[in-house]
Amino acid sequence: MKAIVLLSGGLDSATVLALAKSQGRECLALSFTYGQRHEVELRAAARVANAQGVAEHVVYPLDLRLFGASALTADIDVPKDAVGAEGIPITYVPARNTIFLAIALGYAEARGATEIWLGVNAVDYSGYPDCRPDFIAAFQQVIITGTRSGSEHGEPRIVAPLIELTKGEIIRRGVELGVDYSLTHSCYDPVDAGHACGHCDSCILRRRGFEEAGVNDPTVYA
C-alpha cells in the first residue's frame, strides 16, 4: 500500500515515517521549500529519507514568503523562551498545513497512494490551529467531497499517529523503531548547520521530550 509521508526533517515526521514503514507501507516522502530561514531543515529531511529508505522523496517548491506574516517566513524575530504563552504564536504560518495537505493530496491521487501520514501533534504543539484533530477531520471531508479518489473510494485517508502523544511518548516509540534522532532538526532559528538555538518553542519542546522519554538528546545546542 502506497503512503505519502510529510517529512519536515524534524523529530515528529521522522517518527511518522518509521511508523508507516513498520506497518508495511511503501512510503513516498514529501518535503517543502517554503522560504525557510535555513536550509538545515531540508538537509535533515533528506538524511532521514535516506536513512529510513523511501520509494521517492519529492521536495516541492512553495513560495510562502509571498504571503509574509510569520516569524518562520518573514523578517520577524523568532521568540525565545516563550513556550506556554497565550494564543497562537508568531511562528504560525498562514494556512501552512492546509497548503501542505492540499499538495500531498494532489500527489497522492496522481500516484495512487491511499494514505497521507503526517506528524501533527495536539499535546505538545505550541498553539497552532492546524495541528488539532478537528482540523484533520475537516480536511478528510474535503478529500471525500472534492477529489476523484475521495468521492469514489473514500481515499486517501489522513493518518496522524502522533496527534494524541506527548513528545516523550513519540521519542520512546521512535527509539523502539530504531529512529536515529541525531539526523533530525527541530530548531526554528539555528545558529549554524550544527547548532540549535536551544530557546525557541521547537527547541524547548524537543529538549523536554528527551527528558520525559529518559533518552539522551543528541542535539548540539549553541
Add this chain to the structure above:
Amino acid sequence: MKAIVLLSGGLDSATVLALAKSQGRECLALSFTYGQRHEVELRAAARVANAQGVAEHVVYPLDLRLFGASALTADIDVPKDAVGAEGIPITYVPARNTIFLAIALGYAEARGATEIWLGVNAVDYSGYPDCRPDFIAAFQQVIITGTRSGSEHGEPRIVAPLIELTKGEIIRRGVELGVDYSLTHSCYDPVDAGHACGHCDSCILRRRGFEEAGVNDPTVYA
C-alpha cells in the same frame, strides 16, 4: 472589505470579479501557473484584472506537472465533443481547487482579507468533484478549524456566487455588470493565442452559454 478573487482568465472568474467589485469589495486577484498547456489563460487573467481594476494581481507559481495525471497538466490529449460523458473527465486535475483554495487562504490571512471569491459552478460544470457545494462547505470547515483568522473570527468566508447558476445566467449577469467577455479565455486546447478549438468541454459549455443568454459570443473559434 478586502476579498481574494481567484482569477483564471475564463468567463466565470471574470464574472465573479465583477460581482465582487459591484458589492464594493477591494479585490486582490490570484492566478496560478500550473503547467498549463498554454500561457493564453494567464494573459487573459491579466487583461481581465487590468480592465476591471484590482488592488493587486498575484500570479502564483505552482508546479502541478510534478503530479501529472490530467489532460490539462500532462501529455494526454484533451478530449473533443465529449460533454455529457459519464464520470469525472480526464481533464480533472488532482486536488486542483483544494490546492488553489489553500493558497488563497494563506494569501487572505496574510493580507487580512475576509472573503475568498471563486467561480465554481455545479450546473454546467463538467463532472469535477471540487466544483460542488459540499466541497465548498467542507473547505469552509477547514478554514474555521485550521487557521488563526478562521478559529478567531470565522473568516475568511468562501463566496461562490455562480455555483447554482447556468452558464447563460452567468453571462447575462456579467453583461449587466459590463464584463467584456472578449478579454476572457476558456478553451482547454487553443489552436493559437487568438483561436479557441471549439470542441473541448470548456469551449462547448461556453458556446452553449452564449446561445442560452442570447448574447453574441465574441470568441474566435478555429
